[in-house]
Amino acid sequence: MTDTAEAKPAIMETTSALPAEETERLSGEIVAALKTVFDPEIPADIYELGLIYKVDLKDDRSVDIVMTLTTPNCPAAGELPTMVENAVASVPGVGVVNVNLVWDPAWSPDRMSDEARLVLNMW
Numbered sequence: 001m002t003d004t005a006e007a008k009p010a011i012m013e014t015t016s017a018l019p020a021e022e023t024e025r026l027s028g029e030i031v032a033a034l035k036t037v038f039d040p041e042i043p044a045d046i047y048e049l050g051l052i053y054k055v056d057l058k059d060d061r062s063v064d065i066v067m068t069l070t071t072p073n074c075p076a077a078g079e080l081p082t083m084v085e086n087a088v089a090s091v092p093g094v095g096v097v098n099v100n101l102v103w104d105p106a107w108s109p110d111r112m113s114d115e116a117r118l119v120l121n122m123w
Contacts, residue, residue, distance in 0.1 A: 016059045026057055026093055033087040039069075040076050044119045046084065050111025053102065061095035063088055068107045077101075 016023060034047040034055075046052060046067070054066040065084060069077055081099040089097045109122060116122075 016057050016061075018057070018059070018061070022093070023057065026061075026091065027055075029091045030055055030057070030063065030088055030094070033091050034084065037080070037083045037087050039074070039080065041074075042070070042120070044112075044116040046080065048113045048116035048119075049107075050113065050116070051080075051107060052084075053105075061093060063094055063097045065097065065099045066102055067099060068102055068105075070107050072103055 018026070031047060034052055035045045037046045038044070039046060039049065039051075042049065049070070051069060052065065052067050054064075056064040058064070065088065067081065067084060069080060074080070081101050085097045085099045088094060112120070112122070
């Protein structure tokens with residue numbers, strides 16, 4: 001089953017046999033947790049910025065996250081993946097969280113949500 005949460009850039013997937021209600025609850029809480037993580041230099045959360053490419057919830061409740069940064073030279077490169085891992089791991093019922101930082105495809109402002117564009121005044 002594949003769900004796209006609120007037409008945002010991240011793709012929420014599950015290869016899980018968890019009940020649909022539990023998958024929906026966890027998906028919503030994972031997205032909410034991701035929205036608590038901010039790039040220290042940008043006043044928008046990483047989810048709305050489009051830095052999260054994929055979230056995969058598995059049978060054992062482990063979560064694999066594929067993300068990027070606005071640039072490979074981002075000063076927060078060392079801390080943001082750990083912040084993402086900790087935020088998602090704090091969701092009740094989530095198991096091990098694995099964060100994979102990728103550079104392809106490269107991030108672009110086209111991935112930002114309207115909410116992020118509003119915050120950053122990028123219309």
